[in-house]
Amino acid sequence: MYIDKGVLVSRIKNAAQTYSQYLVGKTYMFVYGDKLIEVIFKIESFLHLTGVSSTLYPKDFYKKAKRKQLKQSEIGFDSKHPADFADIKTQQLDKLYELTIKDILLVDNVITMTATFAVGLTNLSIVLCCGKNTDKNGNVINDCYVPYSFRVEEIDNGKFGDIFEVDYVFCKPTTQNKYSEMTYGNADNLKNLSEEIKQKLDEDILKED
Secondary structure: OOHHHHHHHHHHHHHHHHHHHHHEEEEEEEEEOEEEEEEEEEOOHHOOOOOOOOOHHHHHHHHHOOOOOOOHHHHHHOEEHHHHHHHHHHHHHHHHHHHHOOOOEEEEEEEEEOOOEEEEEEEEOOOEEEEEEEEEEEEEEEEEEEEEEEOOOOHHHHHOOEEEEEEEEEEEEEOOOOOOOEEEEOOHHHHOOHHHHHEEEEHHHHHHO
């Protein structure tokens, strides 16, 4: 199957713009019932989500893509990064941010062909697979999750554990203590949130209720 690297690079550059605008440097809290997970979007995660391999360091890859300086010679394919998967992923990557602003589902124990992930966020056509936030030595940094993989597929019932409807999504700069923006959910029902969740929200959000 022939894959035009020029087309892929163009898609990656465009996706880097939306990743920069909506995701990088931010932490999102996904609330389902009385439970929550927090997902940090890092610069380093972007390369993994494109489906391509590269000799560039992840941070450099993202920076070059964002500046629209990424070259065809700087992306590649191998057994872990097949060209057809990269082609499919890059067609949808610029829509990844929509998982933070629209009706989605949360599933646990997501099983893919190459790994099992603790959590998946999905709109039933794309799936963001997440794992614990760890340092380079594999030590868990905190209770937050980070994106590890991006799948463009419907999830087979036998490939995940429980499934939950996400009720709210909140956003904050990762360096900020409390969530200052609600990107999805019904503001009229914020009063019904658990105290644990309310403690994570900026007072201005609760005043809007």
